[in-house]
Amino acid sequence: MLTELTSPVSTTELARRSEMSPAGVSQHLTALRAAGLVVTQRRGRTLLSARTDLAEALLSATG
Template sequence: MLHELAVPAATTELARRCGLTPGTVFHHLTALRDAGLVGTHRAGRFLLYARTSSAEALIAGAGPPDEGGGAE
């Protein structure tokens, strides 16, 4: 889900992108926010989620998502 937040998005948009229910996405976003990996800001009537600098650093160290990010 962090990779999908390369562009800030609302819960419903992330649900559409990921093929999940908005409730499931909200649950995961809450955990990511509590871990300091996503933040929020309001844009009109929408609450947008965006990656924090900590998430950016984590993703930068993980490599592309299709490589699995594991050791070789």
């Protein structure tokens, strides 16, 4: 899921990309947010999720 967050994206778009249900994506994002790896911001009526600096560091260390 983290690798799909290359730019701020909606849950619906992540579900489409990952072929998961929006509810499943939402559960993943909730866990990632609790771990400090994702932040979510409201833009109008849409919630957009993006990686944090911590997530970027983890991905670059494994990559």
